Amino acid sequence: MSEYLRPNTDSVFGAVHLGYVVVQSNRLTDWRRFGAEAIGVHVDEPDRDRLRFRLDDRTCRFLIQRGPAEDVTALGWHIDDHETFDRIVARVTDRGVPIADGTAEEAAARGVQRLWRFPGPKGIVQEIFTVPVTTPEPLRMISSGWVTGEAGLGHVAIISREPESMRGYYQTVFDCRLSDYIDENISGLKMKARFLRVNERHHSIAIANIRGIKIDPIRTSVQHINIQSETLDDMLASFERVRELGFRMAWSVGQHTNDRELSYYCVTPSGFELEVGWNPIAIGPELESTWEPTTYQGISIWGHKPVGETVLGKFAQFRQAVRSTTTPEITVPELAGGLSR
Known part of the structure; x- marks a missing residue:
């Protein structure tokens, strides 16, 4: 890890990388076909209740395990060294938030030697580990490769009714830095998104909210x-396969205003979206030393047009938005850094 990422010994910025994603689903057959045949990743099936997606030499980047949630249930964060790991643990426990040791079976399923977990915003468990399990077994996949390494797996985007609390959480735990903002109008509603980086990847976490009203339109x-294709040809070929195999497309190919990534969005068998992208900006040493957050107007320079949008789909989003107003969003106020809910 480069010294420019650690301006002082207390910062953990640059030593944190998104390592894996855990999904709970009863649609394992669809997930297997989606991963192997549409997106083009390596798929292993350790047993009848689990799938694992590989993108590189690590044994697990996505863990799909049988269950009813049809959702992401945990994010796994790779921490570079034990000193940084201990610092993060202290930040969490000193504020009264419990950390639990994962079982040996859970660690093996995720392709890590050991893991520890603690509560996260929106009920997404945060898991941290220091040693991933790698394998020399060749990748069996359609894609020629995926970009991971120091930038981590990719990024996660979340819609929140408590965006400042969530941003405070990731600042407290991982010393995230603000890359930029995007303001966008969607169906007459004003949305603000903030993009947070924990290493050279432009953002590992994106947090969006509907301005002026606390609603969440997605289940x-x-x-x-997000995952990142190694080549433009890979990204475009997977776009065509997703359509040809009958998986639902959400947004057509386009280019983002802030990180300049070319990408498309499709709908996973569990209902959340997967963004497959190519060639986003990386905030390396030269850019990091002078980077100033900017507010962009609009998500895309071109493209990213909605695909297959229906009245029924809009109605379902409206019902979900109304339903979201009746229950508070899960936050972890002890780790929100004093920022408001």
């Missing part, structure tokens, strides 16, 4: 998970 805890 799942995350809006989308």
